[in-house]
Amino acid sequence: MRVSLEGKFPMVIQKRGKWYYSSCPVLDLCTQGESTQEAKKNLAEAIQLFLISCFERGTLDQVLKDCGFVPLKGSRSKKRTLPEARNTINVSLPFVVSGDFQACPT
Secondary structure (H helix, E strand, O other), rough: OEEEEEEEEEOEEEEEEEEEEEEEEEHOOEEEEOHHHHHHHHHHHHHHHHHHHHHHHHOOHHHHHHHHOOOOOOOOOOOOOOOOOOOOOEEEEEEEEEOOOOOOOO
């Protein structure tokens, strides 16, 4: 079964010379591109690879805590939204779930 999670992260893009530098300050990640679109695409890929790598090493919870992320309080069944930030990037995190599993109690 494939599961996809989506996260919204703060983003900064700055032009320096002919390059556009993009960064995600909360994760301390940065990259570049020849256009704003390419810099944004490269940042989304960097965030995705970083978070998947942390998950595979079993360090995702600690890394997110160290970066200042906190769990949302309240029911898991209710969709929670955070205030809109002006410069954010949406990143999809695909996972494959294999083997026997049971649904979480609601």
